[in-house]
Amino acid sequence: MGPGDTVLDCGYGFGDQDILWTRNMKPEKIIGLNITKSQVERARINVADAGLKKSIDLREGSATEMPIENESIDLVVSVESAFHYRTRENFFKEAFRVLRRGGRLVTADILPTTNSGNPFRRIEQWLSWNLVAGKFNIPQENYYLIPSYTNKLSKAGFVHIDIKSIRDDVYKPLHEYLSRNRTFLGKMHPLAKILAQLTLNRSAESVYVGLDYILSYSEKP
Template identity: 45%
Template structure:
């Protein structure tokens, strides 16, 4: 009972601020890593790209990172900026598999930054991976610094996302590429505040209304920021239903129940209890990979 009361108090504190930075930071501090990754082999914080036969969130999350790296065209010698990097799993993968010169990561959540820094030090990659605190809407780097800018399932937190587009454009070198994995409504009639599924409560808690728009508006905002060759491609058919099925199977697994506390199990079970409502509302949510290029001189 005491644990449940503490968690409820944290939730109330999280949603009681109008500051989007504080709200996002509190969201990621709300769920302890010991619970979030209790049955995981990675610390990816994304919904994953689910190929046929994939049954692991870790595998799906790595595949999404691979596809975002492909979309950005990260290659040997690049200088890359990763915004909202979570625990940085994708950066460790990219630096080993694609050989960029260096990846800089900006994040606003202290414990994630510290974890990524500690891992980079432990793996001897501090010269190629640099993680620091900073905002995607006020990037602390000079103009024309990066070959690629990426955001893996984080840009919906950036307030506003349009300011992130402008900052990404500024710090990219001419000809540089922005690539973003992002969550959007499928059409204009989807009202964010009317979503009722508890499994989608993160959209209510962390997604600012100014960022709630469709892929067509998304492309227009990229163009307004100065980008060209803009694409916003839906991959929702490889994300939502597969992730939903994975979570249902996970929660129903006796082994998982033994890994978490009774309070944690009760909470996650309740969040995922109304599957018909969740399936209906997931039909209104898009998942996209957006790619845009800064014009070459």
């Protein structure tokens, strides 16, 4: 991302990354698409408070049916969101449509890990994935590994596809951070609090054994 880029951020949450990118990377413009009305409202306030209303245009809409013109975007990004979409493949098709030739698609995304040969480990993986998939509303259609992710990007028309797992840089530090800073537990329902405490008392390796975390890069030829 850099000066001159028109960026589309899909699933922008509260818009924090758009404020950071505008300040640090200075793209021409960031358009955001998010499906959750309450987040759209909050994110717009955050952007206005940051004095960046002219550079960041936050819209309500779906990444799977983008209200965006064909070939009008240089870079589509989706940070920790594409696993929610119904489906991720529909998002790939839409990203391809709105990108200009030479445009890039970059995602930070959550996938399952390859099944272990050890049956006990496989049960742990199944539990780990299903807890997260249930809590974060991940549709079954988005359950596949990196090779299928690559195939689906390729099928949508993307080239120069590069996907790497950064799970070791994500889950362990996250788990350590949450274990050290437990104040968030105070805001939870008592039952959810007990479950969260039990989870934090287990090792990161066991809690996240079913989850991969990837960075993907691809281009529209």
